[in-house]
Amino acid sequence: MAFHYAPSSRRPGLMFTLAVLFAWTASATMAPARADAVLDARHTIEESAITVDRLREETAKGGEMDHLLSEAKGVLIVPSFYKAGFFIGGAYGDGVMVARLPDGSFGDPSFYRMTAGSLGLQIGMQSAEIVFVIRTEKGMSAVLNDEFKFGANAGIAVGSVGAGAEAATTTHVGQDIVAYSKNSGLFVGGALEGAVIRPRKDWNAAVYGVGNDDPRAIIQRNGLRAALNLKDVLSRNNTAAPPADTGAATDAQPAPSVPAVNSSPVQPESR
Template sequence: MRWIPAVAVVIALFHPAVVQAGVKEEKKVNDAAAVMSEIMAIPEKGIPPELLRNAEGIAIIPGLLKAGFVIGGRYGTGVVAVRRSDGRWSNPTFVYLAGGSFGLQIGAQSTDIVLVFKTSRSIDAMKRGKFTLGADASVAAGPVGRHAEAATDIMLKAEIYSYSRSRGLFAGVALEGAALQIDDNANIDFYNKPAVSVDDIFAGKVKAPAAAGNLRKVLEKYTVTRKGRR
C-alpha cells in the first residue's frame, strides 16, 4: 500500500487550508497596487513627484478600518516596499498599522493610507520591530499635487509623510502615535516559506508571487529613481 502516502500528499495539497494560504495576502498586494495607481492617476491631486523620487520606502494600507468600539481607534494591514541599491523597488513585506491620532480627515468607515519614507533610518527602525510614528521617526501630513514642493519646504523637515484617501478625497493627514509593525504570518503565507526575513524579501532572495511584480511595476511607473534610472 505504498500509494497511500502519495494519496495523502495529494489530498493535503488540495485541502482548503493549503489552497487558500496566501490568497488573502495576494489580494492585499493587488489592492495596494490599485490604490497607488488611482491616487497617482491625477497628478494635480497626487503625491508630488519630487517626494516620490527621493523616497526610500512606501507603505500602502488599503482599507484601514475603525477598530471596534475604541474611540478613534483604527486598524489595517498593508505592505511596504523599499528602494534597492539599484534604484528599483523591492518586493513587499506585510505590515499592520494600528492606533494613533488620525486627525479629522479620517471620518469614514474605511480609509486608504499611504506613507512615504524619506530616510533609510526610518526603514531600519521599522524592520527592528514595533515602530511608532512620531516617536521613532518624525511624521507630517504630506503635500499634495505636482507643484506642491515649489510652495513649501515641508519635505525638509520630516522623515515620513502620510496621506489618506476616503470617499474619493485624497489629502495629507497626521498619523502621530500610530504603530507600524511587520506582519510575519502574512509574509510566511504570501511567500510560502516557513521562515522568511524582511531583509531577504527586500533583497529579492525569496521567490515572490506575480502580484509582487505587479506592485513593483506600479511603483516604478509613478516614481523616477535617482541617477536617472526608472
C-alpha cells in the same frame, strides 16, 4: 472477572499510529489556513497598487507624490485602514512595504498590519487608503523594527491629496516619512501619530515559505510574480534611479547579502 492486557510490544505501534493521525489532522487543518493567507496577501498587493495609482492621480497637478516616490528609500501602503467599531475599538488595516534596491528598482513586498486607538478616529473617518513614502535610512530602519510607532521613532509629515485633505505641515524638509491619504479625518486629533506598524510574519511565511518571514530579508528579494504590477506602478513616472541626496535623505547603502531563498510565490493549496 478477568482482565486481559495487550502485550507491551503492541503499544509502540499504537502510539505510532496515533502520532501519524495527529500529524495528518494538524496538516489538514493548517493547509486551508495557509491557502487563505496567501490569497489575502495577494489581494492586499493588488489593492496596494490600486491605492498608489488612485492617490498619485489626486496629486498629479503638482507632481508632489511622483517626485517623492522617485527619491523614496521605501514605500509602505495600507489600502484599507478602517474603524473596527463605532466610537470604540480603534482601527486597523493590512498593508505592504517595499524598499529601493541598489539598482534603483523596488524589491518584493513584506506584509504589515497597522493599528491605532480610537482617539482621533471618532470624527470624520470610517476608512482610509494610505501611502507612506519613506525618505530616509532612519525611516526605513524604524519601520523595520518589530514594532514601529509613528511619531516616536521617526519624523512624519502629511502630504496634500485633493481638495479635501488637511496637511499637518506645509513642508517635508527634514521629515523621514510623508503620509498621503484621501481621508482627512485620519489626521483628526493626531490619530496618525499613535499608529503602530507590526510585521505580519504569518503572511510572510505563507507567501515566501516557512522560515522566510524576516522583513529585512524579504525586501531585498526581487522575484515575486504577484508583485510585478505593484512595482511597475511605483516606478511609473519616475526614473527608478537610486535616490539622490536631497539634504533630507542620505544616499542609499548597498543592501547586505542574505541567504538565497525560493523566489516563487507559494500557490494556494486545494482544499
